[in-house]
Amino acid sequence: MMELLDKRLLFVTGKGGVGKSTVALALGLAASERGMRTIVCEVGLQEHASRVFRRAEVGFHEVEMRENLWTISIDPDRALREYLTIQAPVRAMGEMVSRSRVFTYLTAATPGLKELLTIGKIWELAQLDRKVRKARKYDLVLVDAPATGHGIGFMQTPRTFASIARVGPIHAQAEAIGAFITDAKQTGAAIVSLPEEMAVNESELLERELTEEVGVAVDRVYMNGMYPERISDDEAERLRGVSDSVEGGARSAVRAALSERRRATAHRAQLARLEELVRTPVETLPFIFEPQLGVAGLERLAAEVA
Amino acid sequence: MAGVADLLEGKKVCICAGSGGVGKTTTSAAIAAGMAARGKKVAVLTIDPAKRLADSLGLPELGNVERRVDTTALENGGGEGSDELWAMMLDAKATFDEVIAKHAPDEETRDRILENRIYKQLSNALAGSQEYMAMERLFELHQEDRYDLLVLDTPPTRNALDFLDAPRRLTQFIEGRSLQVFMRPTGLGMKLFGRGTSMMFSILRRLTGVDLLEDISEFFQAFSGMVGGFQERAKRVNELLADRHTAFLVVCGPQGEPIEEAVYFHRKLVEAKLPFEGVVVNKVHFESEYEIAPEEDVVGELIEALGDVDLGTRAAASLADHRALARRDRRNIERLRAELRARPVIQVPYLDEDVHDLPGLMEINRYLFATEPERELLAASR
Numbered sequence: 278m279m280e281l282l283d284k285r286l287l288f289v290t291g292k293g294g295v296g297k298s299t300v301a302l303a304l305g306l307a308a309s310e311r312g313m314r315t316i317v318c319e320v321g322l323q324e325h326a327s328r329v330f331r332r333a334e335v336g337f338h339e340v341e342m343r344e345n346l347w348t349i350s351i352d353p354d355r356a357l358r359e360y361l362t363i364q365a366p367v368r369a370m371g372e373m374v375s376r377s378r379v380f381t382y383l384t385a386a387t388p389g390l391k392e393l394l395t396i397g398k399i400w401e402l403a404q405l406d407r408k409v410r411k412a413r414k415y416d417l418v419l420v421d422a423p424a425t426g427h428g429i430g431f432m433q434t435p436r437t438f439a440s441i442a443r444v445g446p447i448h449a450q451a452e453a454i455g456a457f458i459t460d461a462k463q464t465g466a467a468i469v470s471l472p473e474e475m476a477v478n479e480s481e482l483l484e485r486e487l488t489e490e491v492g493v494a495v496d497r498v499y500m501n502g503m504y505p506e507r508i509s510d511d512e513a514e515r516l517r518g519v520s521d522s523v524e525g526g527a528r529s530a531v532r533a534a535l536s537e538r539r540r541a542t543a544h545r546a547q548l549a550r551l552e553e554l555v556r557t558p559v560e561t562l563p564f565i566f567e568p569q570l571g572v573a574g575l576e577r578l579a580a581e582v583a
Numbered sequence: 584m585a586g587v588a589d590l591l592e593g594k595k596v597c598i599c600a601g602s603g604g605v606g607k608t609t610t611s612a613a614i615a616a617g618m619a620a621r622g623k624k625v626a627v628l629t630i631d632p633a634k635r636l637a638d639s640l641g642l643p644e645l646g647n648v649e650r651r652v653d654t655t656a657l658e659n660g661g662g663e664g665s666d667e668l669w670a671m672m673l674d675a676k677a678t679f680d681e682v683i684a685k686h687a688p689d690e691e692t693r694d695r696i697l698e699n700r701i702y703k704q705l706s707n708a709l710a711g712s713q714e715y716m717a718m719e720r721l722f723e724l725h726q727e728d729r730y731d732l733l734v735l736d737t738p739p740t741r742n743a744l745d746f747l748d749a750p751r752r753l754t755q756f757i758e759g760r761s762l763q764v765f766m767r768p769t770g771l772g773m774k775l776f777g778r779g780t781s782m783m784f785s786i787l788r789r790l791t792g793v794d795l796l797e798d799i800s801e802f803f804q805a806f807s808g809m810v811g812g813f814q815e816r817a818k819r820v821n822e823l824l825a826d827r828h829t830a831f832l833v834v835c836g837p838q839g840e841p842i843e844e845a846v847y848f849h850r851k852l853v854e855a856k857l858p859f860e861g862v863v864v865n866k867v868h869f870e871s872e873y874e875i876a877p878e879e880d881v882v883g884e885l886i887e888a889l890g891d892v893d894l895g896t897r898a899a900a901s902l903a904d905h906r907a908l909a910r911r912d913r914r915n916i917e918r919l920r921a922e923l924r925a926r927p928v929i930q931v932p933y934l935d936e937d938v939h940d941l942p943g944l945m946e947i948n949r950y951l952f953a954t955e956p957e958r959e960l961l962a963a964s965r
Binding site: 507515522525526530531533536537569 | 872875876885901907911
């Protein structure tokens with residue numbers, strides 16, 4: 278585990294609905310509890326972290342949720358403005374450019390620019406020598422990455438931009454970001470999967486694309502939402518034996534336990550498939566029987582991710 | 584309340600929308616299979632389904648043409664003499680290339696666009712292009728009029744709204760007048776953006792590098808002749824979406840966030856005056872599955888029946904956990920119903936096994952095509 282948290286930048290990826298945001302936050306909590314200054318980045322106007330911690334929306338600000346745990350929701354327009362103010366020879370000039378309509382058009386229309394700006398900001402957060410003046414230095418930057426489909430494209434943007442803009446500052450910047458995220462010493466990825474056919478298939482594909490096409494090191498695969506094995510095969514048989522002789526709630530309980538058992542068995546079968554299909558070590562995370570995941574559930578997961 | 588067959592009465596297009604990970608692909612396939620089993624000729628357009636679902640539908644990896652699904656496996660599986668079920672896996676890139684070929688005034692323009700590096704990026708990576716192409720293919724199939732019903736599984740966008748916006752965003756991009764101005768920083772451009780513009784362009788050039796500007800500029804020049812065609816097309820796609828023979832179904836899960844997203848999506852559809860027909864909630868824990876009699880001592884009864892304190896306690900704990908989930912689902916669905924008023928909410932239970940083949944789809948259909956009281960009974964007797 279220490280290897281995973283030893284990275285400076287860690288992307289938490291996976292298909293939609295697998296619990297990426299939750300795993301990213303659980304990892305953030307685990308790291309912060311070890312005394313590491315940690316920030317969890319959300320993209321695409323997501324505000325998962327502030328909701329779990331019952332706080333006001335954070336927006337494009339580094340906000341501390343707990344001791345050593347910050348979050349930010351990255352807005353590409355704001356990232357562009359920040360970039361320009363840093364880049365422009367005179368501060369006022371950068372501000373003027375960023376307010377102009379031409380720029381609004383440029384960002385809206387250039388394919389992939391939004392993704393590049395987002396990933397550029399993530400990269401900036403992970404630098405020891407931050408570009409933003411008087412900025413905090415982080416030991417670990419965690420990214421709640423966009424759902425796959427768009428996810429691979431997202432992480433590939435630095436490389437694509439480096440090849441589209443063959444010379445010039447954008448080229449140089451994209452190259453630098455690309456080099457950082459493909460450096461296995463600095464950057465890693467954790468794939469989140471679910472014990473379901475589709476999710477397992479997609480995790481295998483994602484691992485292959487991340488390592489072969491993007492060149493990012495995949496350090497961990499999480500099988501999320503595993504049902505508990507509360508009863509054994511033998512006990513299931515005994516429950517089946519009494520199911521006709523009990524009534525009401527007792528009968529409901531027999532049914533709940535048996536149905537949970539069938540799902541738990543199916544989950545183990547999918548876990549075996551996943552372990553067979555991927556090269557990365559797989560860790561399991563339990564299904565949290567809670568109506569709405571709160572800080573307590575998150576702490577339970579934080580103890581398990583590490 | 585009604586099942587899917589009633590909602591789709593007289594409809595020619597069914598669009599299943601929702602965020603990723605809620606079982607949208609499975610629901611789309613199940614609806615298509617169910618309607619085919621009711622004697623319709625149906626095609627389902629899907630994007631990247633799980634391999635095994637693709638296999639069971641008889642689909643190869645990719646391909647932009649519909650294929651007939653072998654439904655003989657269904658004869659005993661609840662199909663009522665199934666009619667024709669066709670399926671297609673959408674290839675967004677190939678569709679985009681076809682659209683370019685169709686709109687380009689001549690071969691030279693076509694090749695210039697297809698070879699342009701910006702275009703290659705755009706057709707692969709631009710958020711929204713996949714969504715747009717799904718609409719494009721749907722529109723084309725609808726024009727050809729070979730099916731009674733087309734079911735579209737929309738792409739897994741993180742934000743369920745992206746795909747509604749896609750045609751507009753893409754035409755705006757392709758229109759790109761503002762950008763053409765910016766490519767030629769003299770004349771009109773200067774007038775539009777006023778003083779200070781030339782300095783801005785010099786900063787821009789320094790930031791982007793000249794190459795990038797040239798590629799973009801060439802791309803827009805090549806595209807300029809096709810703008811009209813694209814706009815016209817987008818207009819007609821929008822008309823199809825708003826047509827009274829089209830039905831939007833929102834698919835979601837019973838947890839808080841997916842429900843909120845479904846509520847939001849429903850509002851947007853109504854605002855846009857699109858024909859919203861109902862919500863399908865997948866993986867629901869029905870309370871009727873986990874009922875307890877008032878004042879009942881569940882643990883005591885279990886212990887007595889099993890003669891095992893430990894096992895009885897664990898079974899009771901499992902029931903308590905599932906009851907908590909069922910309560911959550913009921914509350915979330917009540918919230919959804921309050922929002923939708925009269926429009927139906929169709930609940931599909933959390934089945935014990937993953938669905939990835941035709942018999943599995945038919946199992947789901949027992950719920951999708953049932954009336955609400957029937958669904959409760961089905962779930963309780965599982």
